[in-house]
Amino acid sequence: MTIADKPQNRPTLRDVASLAGVSVATASKALNGRDQVHPDTRARVLVAAEKISFTPNALARGLLAGQTGTVGLITGDLDGRFSLPILMGAEDAFGKGKMSVFLCDARGDSIREQYHLDALLSRRVDGLIVVGSRTDPRPSLGRNLPVPVVYAYAPSTDDNDLSLVPDDVQGAKDCVDFLISRGRRKIAHITGQPDYAAAQDRARGVDEGLSSHGLSLLGGAQFGSWTEQWGRTATARLIEQHPDVDGILCGNDQIARGALDTLRESGWDVPGRISVMGYDNWEVFTTGARPHLTSVDINLEALGALAARRLFEAIDGSSRSGIESLPCRIVPRETT
């Protein structure tokens, strides 16, 4: 019965018009705020539309206008940790009533990505945002797509595309400055797999930051994996080999979590004897830690917002290309 009493064919502009006793042309103009329609007539149309709860068919409108007011966000993310904040940022930037953003998930699979691309293009989205789960360059979707594309977080390999990425090098430098401003001088770096651009960039930032202060890294950058386990192992080795260490910059929050665990179990006071910083500001890790973990926020909402603005500009005609880096932001908590 829930099916039976559903209005099988939904109300159309023609229904509104006949109810209001006008033509569809006038009804359309009345609803869209065009002038050339008498105030009384407009009022009649509005109540008629309200009465039958008319919603304009976006398919027909899009077909005619050649624009749908829709942008697609294709993500390769598996758990939404990167893509949802970017989605939110983009939505906020587009503002309500204008453009809708719809997400679909390719799970890092290029077949699925192509499938979603086709689905979105055939539905005539006005633009695309492509999100990856690592900052390593990824293959371009192609040069002669019928709509503009912005790559977010994971840049395109093609310089003709526009990509937006967090500035990991500068973020890492900022961490160094932050620790040095807290009086730390013997700084180590524990990070993830060396084949990640994020690991390389952050390590480079740490190096350059220390160099600019005339310092150098304690024991060199320790590459491993992005896990708590590695954080624990590497930290245990670190404090044994370098008992004078007074700061650890970790490649992400999980490694930092592992570092904190090992330090606590070894009786090292944080932040009394040593400071620890994470990266990514994944809240479930930073505020679960003891003490709460100082980290670096990579501003994904801002990335999404800028992606939306750039897309809007491109839809309106002006186009950019290349890689744009966005600043990160240190979130001080209790480990520094």
Added chain:
Amino acid sequence: MTIADKPQNRPTLRDVASLAGVSVATASKALNGRDQVHPDTRARVLVAAEKISFTPNALARGLLAGQTGTVGLITGDLDGRFSLPILMGAEDAFGKGKMSVFLCDARGDSIREQYHLDALLSRRVDGLIVVGSRTDPRPSLGRNLPVPVVYAYAPSTDDNDLSLVPDDVQGAKDCVDFLISRGRRKIAHITGQPDYAAAQDRARGVDEGLSSHGLSLLGGAQFGSWTEQWGRTATARLIEQHPDVDGILCGNDQIARGALDTLRESGWDVPGRISVMGYDNWEVFTTGARPHLTSVDINLEALGALAARRLFEAIDGSSRSGIESLPCRIVPRETT
């Protein structure tokens, strides 16, 4: 220039037809595998379509067919932990080439939810999946929507709607059985805020499970918050007041994480002296723990897949209502 050389008006079926020297009717039939078209003609049309990389306009098709082959997924999730697995499950169940699922995020805000609902309905989706971030009942989207709706994870308050939820009561019972089969008898329960249905359901399952074995809970269910901090605090108190405890069922993985930390620091051997189980099977917590945490998977992909099937049935006419519970699955690791 990237804009300038974009084909401003995309190829249409008319272009294909004129290139192949046939009418649009024949071109359509050729591309859609209809019979009534000569093999040679079909081949000509196909190469023509390929040549100008024609993609059919889904707007026009949907306008005509009254169906768009699209379902919308509205989530209230903030980090995608629940909604993305459900999205994936739904996609897999629909299968490729048939239906596309697009996600939009209301962030738990009913204004935004209404906005996205309107956006999806005006784009004439064929159905909706509504996902929440807690298992507490949520307000219905309404009874006379023009398309079928399935609520997943967070059920609707309206019994006329169809809702799919994980069976937390049975899941908790299974945990009890699991611990008892491992020889545990003195079992405690530490869980989250008492105003969460998930906390109540899981606590009830634990109670009922123990009763069915003639046992009872050690110290009663400990409600607190879904955090590591609470897991640590409650566990410290627990082992002080009940040194004979040999099993802790935690309301989620973060609480379990906190419990493990406190046990390790108190010198309790896990799983030698005591077993610990989490809930939700959030991998980043279960495999980061020492030892790796046994947990309960709430099968979100299966939930999404069933949502897709139910939606498909409803679109085809048959309709159900009420709440369907899906079984959970214990994932044994090293803490039991």
Added chain:
DNA sequence: ATGTTCGCCGAAAACCTTTTCGGCAAGTTT
């Protein structure tokens, strides 16, 4: 009274695709 402006409305075209149905030519049957 004639011509002109102005305000408001409606018919029709356009967007792109799918499906129905009529038509035409070639081949088949009586």
Added chain:
DNA sequence: AAACTTGCCGAAAAGGTTTTCGGCGAACAT
């Protein structure tokens, strides 16, 4: 040779909306 079937193709309608443009009546100027 006439009647019929078969295979293939194309014209046209339909779907819902927006925009353009012509029209019509009323108010105004001469």
